[in-house]
Amino acid sequence: MADKKIIEVKDLTVRYGERTILENVNFHINRGEIFVIVGGSGCGKSTLLRQLIGLETPTNGEIYFENVNFTSADKKQKNQILRRFGVLFQSSGLFASMTLAENIALVLEKYTDLPDDKIEKIIEMKLDAVGLNGFQDFLPSEISGGMKKRAAFARSMALDPDVLFFDEPSSGLDPVTSASLDELIVQINRGLGTTMVIVSHDLASILNVAHRIIMLDKSEKGIIATGTPDELRNSPDERVYNFFNRIAS
Amino acid sequence: MQESSIQKKKLEIINDGGQIVIIPLSSITIYNANEIEQQFSFEKLKGEVHKITLNLSELTNYDSYLIILINEIKEYCSSENIEFELTGLNDNLQNFINILLPKQKETPPIEHKSFLVAYFSNIGEVVRIIFSDLFKLVEFIGEVAKNFLLAVFNLKLIRWKDFPHHFLNAGVNAVPITSLIVFLIGLISGYQGAVQLSQFGADIYLADLVGISITRELSPLMVAIIVAGRSGSAFAAEIGTMKVSEEIDALTTMGFDRIQFLVLPRVIAVALAMPFLVIICDLVGIIGGLIAGLATLDITISSFFAQLNVALNYGHVFSGIIKSIVFGLLIATIGCFRGFQVQGGAESVGRYTTASVVSGVFLVILTDAVFVFLLSALGI
Incomplete structure (x- = not known):
């Protein structure tokens, strides 16, 4: 039987010069769950995400993907792991000079031997899944912010990744668009069994989608709470309770 | 079975x-x-x-x-x-x-045009874009001119804090490259002229050829082309990036006039830097011609300058300087105009930066042609 843990973080420490952002952080992410990383501004959420997707190397500690040490993996191994990741960046990260179809086709052309007609079908399928069928030939500058996020979502799903990472998916979106994106995340998670790792501080969205949450704290330089949304909402820790119940401290 | x-x-x-x-x-x-x-x-x-x-x-x-x-x-x-x-x-x-599983597509039916209709409608679209671009440029030049006149009566309207930075970048920092280019142009035209003039025993007239062509045409034109490539493109990219990152919108909401805040300091800086660059390049270009003459013809330095003194008059030098001011105004205005046209992202910044150089150089040469007719009509 496959291991339940898909990602495991062990003793992760991140320092920029003299400044320590994260210290001895330990947690794991289970296969198929929607895992949310929360915390106030400057607590290291985005830093942690950049570590998880291999954009930065930790000062100390390791990150394991399916028991393979991602931190010390060589370039080839790292690329093989990255191929199983999809990332939705805060500002979408769509290539402005390419149409939505070209944005999605990029990884399919690089990593598969599929002929053009099959790639076109996959593009159509992915755009359809995020409600953007018919927008294949649009440039990112020609669509709205919410549509950009959806298009970037479709691009991140191009290779049917095992894990999808989201950096503040609801930032810059209106509540309705944000809610529909949440719905899409849940739907894709249920339907495709994709593990979702979300960095967010949008409380409504977090409580809506999360299976499990970790909360980071700036002064602790690490995790101060782990649990389900209900557990954290009723946490005895005042900082956690205040955050999840919108109480100013 | x-x-x-x-x-x-x-x-x-x-x-x-x-x-x-x-x-x-x-x-x-x-x-x-x-x-x-x-x-x-x-x-x-x-x-x-x-x-x-x-x-x-x-x-x-x-x-x-x-x-x-x-x-x-x-x-x-x-x-x-x-x-x-x-x-x-x-x-x-x-x-x-x-x-x-893809659902039923709800895309509108595509209207198929015949080849001829598509061909002519494409031509029509290109012409429409050119005229619309021209109209917007004229409108922008009008806006800049209006704000410039307002600023003449109230100098505080312009953000002078930016002026030295732009003057330094467009003028002082451009001296080495413009000087080198015009020196080489003087050298080349001097050498080519020397070959022809020596056949008629008119060696000394090399001073006329180099002096007049450099001061009237080559120096202002070459300086303008280089400044369009350096500063015009830089303005388009700077303003374009500001537009993409919503800085222009922020300026507008804070009550700043985009022309007074961003355009006039750049336009004035380039327009004032151009004459200085042209004067320096006039001297360097003539020296280039002199070196070519000394190397290939039987002339001396003193005879070259004596002939230059006879051939060159204030009209030649000042026509070049006046032209350079107009070129400077045009280059900076076009650069800023293209920057404001940016829409979307990085790709658009690149497109309009290129457009700023192309249209800047084109307008400089067009204006130079107009000057040639005007000055010859005026006998200058």
Whole structure:
């Protein structure tokens, strides 16, 4: 039987010069769950995400993907792991000079031997899944912010990744668009069994989608709470309770 | 009952008297798509087929390619009037198919134009864009001129804090490259002129040729082209990036006038830097011509300058300087105009930066032609 843990973080420490952002952080992410990383501004959420997707190397500690040490993996191994990741960046990260179809086709052309007609079908399928069928030939500058996020979502799903990472998916979106994106995340998670790792501080969205949450704290330089949304909402820790119940401290 | 069974690596295909059952074994993914296609194609289905059943009960690993396979079999069945059945679905597979199976497209019908109609409508569109661009440029120049006049009566309107920075970048920092280019142009034209003049024994007239051509035409024109490439493009990229990152909108909401805040300091800086650059380049260009003359003709430095003194008058030098001011105004205005046209992202910044150089150089040469006619009509 496959291991339940898909990602495991062990003793992760991140320092920029003299400044320590994260210290001895330990947690794991289970296969198929929607895992949310929360915390106030400057607590290291985005830093942690950049570590998880291999954009930065930790000062100390390791990150394991399916028991393979991602931190010390060589370039080839790292690329093989990255191929199983999809990332939705805060500002979408769509290539402005390419149409939505070209944005999605990029990884399919690089990593598969599929002929053009099959790639076109996959593009159509992915755009359809995020409600953007018919927008294949649009440039990112020609669509709205919410549509950009959806298009970037479709691009991140191009290779049917095992894990999808989201950096503040609801930032810059209106509540309705944000809610529909949440719905899409849940739907894709249920339907495709994709593990979702979300960095967010949008409380409504977090409580809506999360299976499990970790909360980071700036002064602790690490995790101060782990649990389900209900557990954290009723946490005895005042900082956690205040955050999840919108109480100013 | 006739039964034939072929065990394949990825697919098992059972043909039971025209009832075909396809059973994918373990894995159907985009990474083994080619293997699957080698093992199965509709051409290989022999005999009369009544029904195709796709049984997914053995499938453990799948991705988007499964949907493509289902769709292709479905489409084939519908075109050949064959019954299709999908079996062996568990909840996860059903959800997966529900999400990714393309729904009916709701795209509007595409209007097909004949080649001629499309050709002429394309020409029409290009002409419309050119005229609309020209109209907007004239409007922008008008806006800059209006603000410039307002600023003449109230100097505080301009953000002078930026002026030294732009003057330094467009003027002082451009001295080495413009000087080098015009020196080489003087050298080349001096050498070419010397070859021709020596055939008629008119060696000394090299001073006339180099002096007048450098001061009237070559120096202002070359300086303008280099400044368009350096500063015009820089203005377009700077303002374009500001537009993309909503800095211009922020300025507007804070009550700043974009022309007074961003355009006038740049336009004035370039317009004032140009004459200085041209004067320096006039001297360097003439020295280039002198060196070519000394190297190839029987002239001396003193005879060259004595002849230059006779040939050159204030009209030649000042016409070049006046032109350079106009070129400077044009280059900076076009650079800023193109920057404000940026829409969207990085790609648009690149497009309009290129456009700023192309249209800047084009307008400089066009204006130079107008000057030639005007000055000759005025006898200058």
